[in-house]
Amino acid sequence: MEKAYDPSKHEARIYKLWEESGAFKPAGDPKKPPFSIIMPPPNANGNLHMGHAMYALEDTMARYARMQGRPTLWLPGTDHAGIETQVVFEKELAKAGKSRFDFSPAEFYDATYKFVMENEHNMLAQMRSLGLSADWSRKKFTLDPDIIEIVYDTFKQLHDDGLVYRANRIVNWCPRCNAAFADLEIKYREQIDPLYYIKYGPFVLATVRPETKFGDTALAVHPKDERYTQYIGEAIEADDVLGKIKLKVIADEHVNPDFGTGVIKVTPAHDPNDWEIGQRHKLDVKQAVGTDGRLTEIAGKYAGMKVLDARQQVAQDLEEQGLIEHIDMNYTHSVGYHDRCGTQIEPLVTEQWWLDVQELKKPAIKAIKSGEITFVPSRFKKQALDWLEGLRDWNISRQIWWGIRIPVYYNAKNDSKKPYIIASHETEAEKYYGKGNYEVETDTFDTWFSSGQWPFATIQTTGDFDRFYPTTVMGTMRDILYQWVSRMIMLGLYRTGKIPFQTVYLWGAVNDAQGKKMSKSKGNVINPLEMTTRFGTDALRLALTIGVTPGTGGTISEKKIEGYRNFNNKLWNVARFILEKADDYSPINPDPQTPADHWILARVSRETVAISKAIEAYRFSEAGERVYSLLWNDFADWYLEASKSETNLPVLVNCLESILKLAHPFAPFVTEVIWQEMAWQKQNLIISPWPDNFKTSSAKAGEFTQIMALVSQIRSISVDIGLQKPALLADSNLVLANTGLIKHLARLSGIEKGEGSGLAIPGVSAVWLKVSPEQIQSYVSKLKRRRGEAGEYAARLKSQLDNKAYVKSAPAELVQQTKDRLVEAKELAGELDAQIKAVEA
């Protein structure tokens, strides 16, 4: 073994060893409960980022389950990611001076497919480099034909159940993408725009969008607004840029009498609220802006102008005609933008496919409410419920080219046959309508409609449904709780009658060292692959696990990753130290002899229990921290040092084996590399069973705890007084029975039997440091300080015990503990007093 652990020399080899050994495939004890995770499919349109590195947590769960002997399935996949990928690919095209309009939709689809396949290949390699123990032989892609088949079935079934319908409604239209999007795909931004106060007959109307006035079909006031009651029901004629117009005044609760002038123009085709008013009052819908973001024919001379240009022109013309009362130039409001491409959203009325969710969401709400599905952290339960309860019908059609085409064929002849049919293959349409008598739907599904079916769709096509569904855990970013997790629950329950997963584990975005969001514009993005190259995959994984609580992504920095690189090196060197002695070792149960032997075996056993509990409760940070501290603070700093005075190889090796197992789910590579160095191991660490507890004597282990306390005291005093290798005088059986050990640990020149001279070690009876009276003098101030502390502590304990209510109400155990402590504190104070007195005499 080399002096320092170099991950780059081992990781690829070890991953290959795992994969080729079949360790990622489900095996395990069929009598044990199966464990399954469906990997959230990364969008196959770029490189892995820090968010994907959080999959390490899922890997930790999978590795732990595997070592528990549970049949374990971690099913990976990749996502075509609809509009996101289309936008990414269009940017790629733009670099070559092209746009999607240089292609037919089919050509564009094929080109995108090729692009995605290249990226997928790349990403799969990157995910392997993260050490993810997923079963790649089962990998699914959201556009795999068998997946699409299931999505089609779901659509047809929903339609047959009357839950899918087609309707004209106002939607969020992106003029750049030329497609409608869901509310969740819109991000609102605050901005300042001019608010125009336009004269209209007897009224003044406030609007930021004068260009939509050609779509106005009414004026509205609040029913109780006394200023306007006389006009309600009247048709008012007024001058306008295209000549005289006439609009009816209606009364609607929606109008806020305090805003502007209390009168609004109603434009049902271009404003969601106006659409609602229009529905209530059966108003005409006049489209003034087209899907291309330009004004339509009804805008007369403004037809063909882009929205913003038309706004300026209309405002200018109104002004020239004296129809503008005034303009508020500081009006702040929020405007919707398409979150993927950043284009301002145009509310438009278009015909779309809708999913009626009112019935669909009920079982989902029930499953969450009843706790059949649990959330980690639990606060997301309420969020998921709130969202589902307020959920309205879902527009599942997108006018984009990259996606799963909606399997609908329309009657082109408008004859007595059905207006459309749903068919997974065009041949069915041809059979039904006859060649040339039908039109193919060109809309694609909202990506989330298909990915909402991901858990059951994947596992059905791999043949694992019966064994592994419902899956155990869904781990993903909390940002997609609504768009993905909720929909998986709805659609999973709809199609299978079962919940898709038992537990939802959510994490947040990974932030930089200052806790700031990572973004390209801030230049604080840390590339996970660069980090794994420089510090090793295990180091990155530990940095993303420890110090990170559920629901957050925590912070990451090079410094932090470097720290865990050091941990891996520590582990490596501990192993190197032990294995150098283990040439002829053959496996044997540990036979503890010394107090140290008992102590370390007890520590490892205790931590095995604590770490298991933490992992099972999804407290990965705590579990990782315990592994870290067990290896470094207990095993290396104390036991390895102790073993230098008395070596018990089976204890060393057994502890190392246990620690490697405990660390494996967190740091899979370095632990397996070390494991492979152990000539006697018959199977790889990845499939080795989780460690058992050792048998120890707690009395013996307690002796070592006393020795540790003594050693710490001696070290501390030595530093305070500036002693180099002092000698010790002892009249304690424990000390005299462990002279070699204590000498080594406390760096003493020797230990003699004897008593009563020199500096007594506070809190430890019958042990003295052989130092001169002058040296004790230099220590007296420290002794006094400690005396003071002991006194204060004793006083605090005493007042607690004097409190009758405490003694009465607190658990008896706790009260007893307080009493014991008081005795100890008093003893210590007494010792210190005696010592101070002796010195000052």
Added chain:
RNA sequence: GGAUCUGUAGCUCAGUUGGUUAGAGCGCUUGAUUCACAUUCAAGAGGUCACAGGUUCGAGUCCUGUCAGAUCCACCA
């Protein structure tokens, strides 16, 4: 407008149902070291747990309010 989260050492964060003298890593100070590891070891400094009330024998932990920061949802003619 509705909701959620956060505020603990110089920095980044733990602290599970209220119960030791509040912890870790990094940073800092002092010292050590050819014998597994300088990607090391030892010792140490550093916190009125944002603030104000309350409940309790006991509050970092529970409740109310205030201040500061972050996020989500709804919505703004």
